[in-house]
Every structure is written in C-alpha cells, then in structure tokens.
Amino acid sequence: MxxxxxxxxxxxxxxxxxxxxxxxxxxxxxxxxxxxxxxxxxxxxxxxxxxxxxxxxxxxxxxxxxxxxxxxxxxxxxxxxxxxxxxxxxxxxxxxxxxxxxxxxxxxxxxxxxxxxxxxxxxxxxxxxxxxxxxxxxxxxxxxxxQFSTTTKLRGEAIFALTDVLTGTGTTTTFPSILPAFTPPQTTDLESPDQGTVFANRVRLDFLTSFTGTDRLNLRLTSGNFPHPNRGDGGFQYGPDPLRGYVGGLQFSPEGQQTFNDIASLAADNSIGITELSYEFSLGDRARVAIMATGGEHRAYLPTTFSSWDDGNGGTGSLSVFGQRSDIYNFTGAGLGLTYQFSDAISFSAGYLAPYANNASAPQPLPDDPFAGGLFAGRYSALAQLTIQPSDNFSFGLTYNHSYHPAQSGFSNLPILFSDRGTTQANLPVIPTQEVSVNSYGVAALWEVSPKFAVNGWLAYSNVNTSGGTAFIFPGGPTDYTGSSADILTYGLSLAFPDLGGEGNLGGIVVGASPYTTRSQVPQPFQTGGNWFFGTDLGEDFTDLIADNAIPWHIEGFYRYKVTDNIFLTPGVIWLTAPNQSARNPDVLVGTLRLTFRF
Structure with missing residues (x-):
C-alpha cells in the first residue's frame, strides 16, 4: 500500500x-x-x-x-x-x-x-x-x-541474605611448626571458630545527576551489617594461616568474600556513609573521563571487565566478589580514569587511584600510620588496559596494573595487596617487609556464544618486590635484612546461562583460584637463621614452609530467579578447597539465599 x-x-x-x-x-x-x-x-x-x-x-x-x-x-x-x-x-x-x-x-x-x-x-x-x-x-x-529532581534520579538496591558456613568451620588443624627451636613441640594446633547462620543486609542508594545529558554525577550512600572477613567486627572465619599462626598473628582466609560483604570502611552496624562520589563526562567524541573523589574503582571507567554479570558487587550477579571480575581491577580510592575510543573495535583506558588521598602526612610503618601519603606519596594503583572487540559477541583485553604500598613492618596482620581477596599469604607474601611494589599483568575475555550462553575468563600474574629494612625481632635485637620478591597467580572461568528457565533469570558457574602465592623469597639473613627466633633456618621460599601447599580452588554455582522486574531471588553455594593454600585446612562450603530489591 x-x-x-x-x-x-x-x-x-x-x-x-x-x-x-x-x-x-x-x-x-x-x-x-x-x-x-x-x-x-x-x-x-x-x-x-x-x-x-x-x-x-x-x-x-x-x-x-x-x-x-x-x-x-x-x-x-x-x-x-x-x-x-x-x-x-x-x-x-x-x-x-x-x-x-x-x-x-x-x-x-x-x-x-x-x-x-x-x-x-x-x-x-x-x-x-x-x-x-x-x-x-x-x-x-x-x-x-x-518528580524528585529535574536533574537527579534515585536508584536503590536492598539485599537480604541468609548465609552460613556449612562445612569447614569449628575445626582444629594441626600444622608442623616452622620454628621448632622456639615453639616446641614440633606441631601447632590452630583452631577455626564455630560459625552460625547469619542474616545479612546491605542497602545502597545512588543519586545520579546529569547536567548536560551526557555526564553523570554519582553519590552513593551505603549501609550494612555483615563485613568482609578479618575486619574484626564480624565476617566468616575459616582456614587459619599456616605461617602467621606461629607468631601470634593468627589470621583466617579472606577467600570467598560475598558481594554484600562490600560495605567499604563502614562499621557493620548499619551505619550510613558515603561510599562513592564520582563524576563522569565526555571529552570530545571519543574520550570519556571519570573523576573519583572517594570509593572509585578501575572498573568504573573501563569499557568492560569481561564479565557476564559484573554489577559492581551488587545483588544480581555472582555471589562472590571473586566471581565478579579479575582481581587485577579490585582497587578502590580517589583519582582519575580515562577511556579513549580509537574505533568501534579498539579502546585504551588508563587510571590512577589512591585510597588515602585525603591524608597528607607521610606514611609510617606500623604501629604508626601507614594509611597516609596523600594522592601520590601513599598507597596507589595505576592501571592501563587495551580493549579489543573484533565482533559484537567477543571482546578481550590486556591489562597492566602497577601498585605501591608503604611500609608494613614486622609481622603485620594487615592484608595489603588484594584488599581481602585471596589467601593471607598472597595479601602479605613477604615478612618482614618495608615498601612493596607490585607489577600485575592480566588478560581477560568474554565470548557471548549465543543469547542463552556466554563464557568469560581471566588470568593475572603479579610480581611483588619489597625493600629491605631493619626489623626489631627478638631475641637478638634489631636486624638488617635485604629486599625480597614474590609471585602471585589468580585465574577463573565463568559460564553464564541468561534467561535459564525464564526471561530475566540467570544461571552461573564460576571455577578458578583466588590470588595465591607460587613463590615467596625469604629475605636475608633469615634464610639461614640469621638472628631470627634462635637461629631457625627458614630456607629460601616461604611457600615451602606451608604444610601440604595446594592451589586454593574457588567453585561457585548460583541461580538468579526473577520474581518481578525489581525483585530477584538467588540461591547458591561457594566451595573453597585448601583455604589459605593448605590442604590441611578442611574444605569450606558456604551456602547463601540472597533476596535483592532494586528500584
């Protein structure tokens, strides 16, 4: 017609x-x-x-x-x-x-x-x-x-979760002592406390403001009641550290952290605080800039983190933070990010973040103030990524991340590298230590095989270098020691099944290894027992001292069921083998039922 x-x-x-x-x-x-x-x-x-x-x-x-x-x-x-x-x-x-x-x-x-x-x-x-x-x-x-505002939209998410450590808790693990001259007998028993069922919650409110139609100012308010492990005010504890447990620094594995554990530095008492403040805008036709005042992440300005369900540690994707994306991106702070689009298929991104940008005093080793240094003298991370998308359903990226961490003297219990992800040894691979410099290299890819099936995976290698210093370690008084180095690996493979059993549903399987140490050089003179705990000979590699050293596998399965357009119910399990990279620690099985409201 x-x-x-x-x-x-x-x-x-x-x-x-x-x-x-x-x-x-x-x-x-x-x-x-x-x-x-x-x-x-x-x-x-x-x-x-x-x-x-x-x-x-x-x-x-x-x-x-x-x-x-x-x-x-x-x-x-x-x-x-x-x-x-x-x-x-x-x-x-x-x-x-x-x-x-x-x-x-x-x-x-x-x-x-x-x-x-x-x-x-x-x-x-x-x-x-x-x-x-x-x-x-x-x-x-x-x-x-x-209307609430002519320029601002309110977006919110509330998570209710029943979660429990079903196996691997309330146990005693016997390790051979690495300091027989100081801690007879020849074995040490390390206990994991018994864990109970937890009813957790977390709420996020995002105020999204646009002044030009192409920019975005994001202010996020967060509250929650269940923190990540090793925070001291809650969190699951399992898999004791087979190294630091001998010297009064007993730590449990921070592996298996769930997304609703992410409440930044807030107290786990439903206190409300600002956890993100950022502004994004276009610079010409090809560049996009992100200015992050607090709570910024590398993933915020990158075109993709090659994940089928990365929702910023929200309540609609994987249960775990590990399953969200490669750990090479997991760094938060204040700073700047830029993505330049050379073409539809190729882009380059670069960013800089400093978590203590607001503290201008010089960082000092513990027990003083390592959480200082301002924007450039303290802890920071500088990341660059080349993203290539040769087709609509396939993309991959090559990533480099350089980070610096001020002195953490002695046997600090503070995880410094992977922000409470990975084994304790990976977070603090060398002891004692002063300044730490890390060069990380990663590759990741996402392949959307069909509308009903997608595969994504990642591999990241980190080379850690530490400076020497002077340690006040009894019984011999101050001891000068050399610098050291370590190697850390993490990798994962995820299978996504969108619309499984109905439109809006999502099935997911994650298999991989949280960051773990493959080599950790013992500084001199401690390799041959020089003035350390009555002359104990530690050898060349800390990982050789881990009894039954093994790859800490992370295996996860979840199913997100779409109740309505705004309500999602996600049951799932997280299985951790060899927590803290020791097969002597029992496997851990975490079960979770997560209810998410989005508005």
Missing part, C-alpha cells in the same frame, strides 16, 4: 512516515535538521532514488518532513501503523496551518483526496493517537509536579 501511495499525487507522504524523525526520534526545535529546505540535505537520498521526487515535493510544498540529526532520512526503516498515523497527523496539521496562513500555495485537489482517503483508513489509529497524546500529557504533568 505504501508504495502505491508514494506514486500517487501525494506520493511522498508514506515515505515521510517511513523516515520522519518526528516519529522515530523527535528532533529538538533548535536542531539544524529539525527542518529541511531541500532534499539534498539528506545524505542518504540521491536523485536516482524512486522516492526522490516525492520527498522533494513534500519539502517544497508542505514543509512537513524532517531528517535525523546526522543528516540521514533512513527511508527503509520499518514502522508501525501508529507511527504512520503520527506522521499523517503531522502533515494534516501542517496543511491546516498553510490553509489558514495563505491562499497562494493551496493544496491541490488530488493531494487533498489522497489525504482524505488516508484519514479515513487510519481513523481508528488517529483517534487512538489522540488519546495516547492526552494521556501522555497528563502523565508528564503529574511527573513534573511530583
């Missing part, structure tokens, strides 16, 4: 409707393409096109046609009857205006006859369109009267 109309007296009317931006994407009144003076302004229309004359007539006689802002008409785009009716209505109104304003350019009878036939054929659609417009105007007026 449309082609027949296009060859009649008002041949271009249907063509108008097929491409009019007034239907598909309304153009602002001040847009340079909101009105056309000649058909030559449309760069995808040439004189040889079958509808060229019709378009030219509509522009010259009736002025009721417009193009898209990029100078195209898109005349081959399909449209519904309602869209056709909307365009017809626009032309009828334009002709009525012309009739009221002048008599020199009256519509021809054959054009009016065509319009009459069209109006009769689309009578029901035009009536429905009028009703829709009236309803839309009423709804718009109501929203304007009751």
């Amino acid at each position: 449309f082609r027949t109309l296009a060859t009649s007296g008002l041949v271009g009317l249907s063509t108008l409707l097929l491409g009019s931006s007034a239907i598909a994407a309304p153009i602002a009144p001040n847009s340079p393409m909101s009105q056309l003076n000649t058909v030559s302004e449309l760069r995808d229309i040439s004189p040889g096109d079958w509808a060229f004359t019709a378009l030219q007539t509509l522009i010259q006689r009736y002025d009721c046609i417009a193009g898209y802002p990029d100078g195209t008409f898109r005349g081959n785009r399909p449209l519904s009857r309602y869209e056709f009716a909307a365009g017809l209505n626009a032309c009828l109104q334009q002709i009525e205006r012309l009739l009221a304003e002048t008599t020199t350019n009256l519509a021809r009878r054959e054009d009016l006859d065509t319009l009459r036939r069209l109006a009769e054929e689309f009578e029901s659609e035009l009536a429905a369109l009028s009703t829709r417009v009236d309803t839309l105007e009423a709804q718009t007026a109501f929203l304007e009267d009751h």
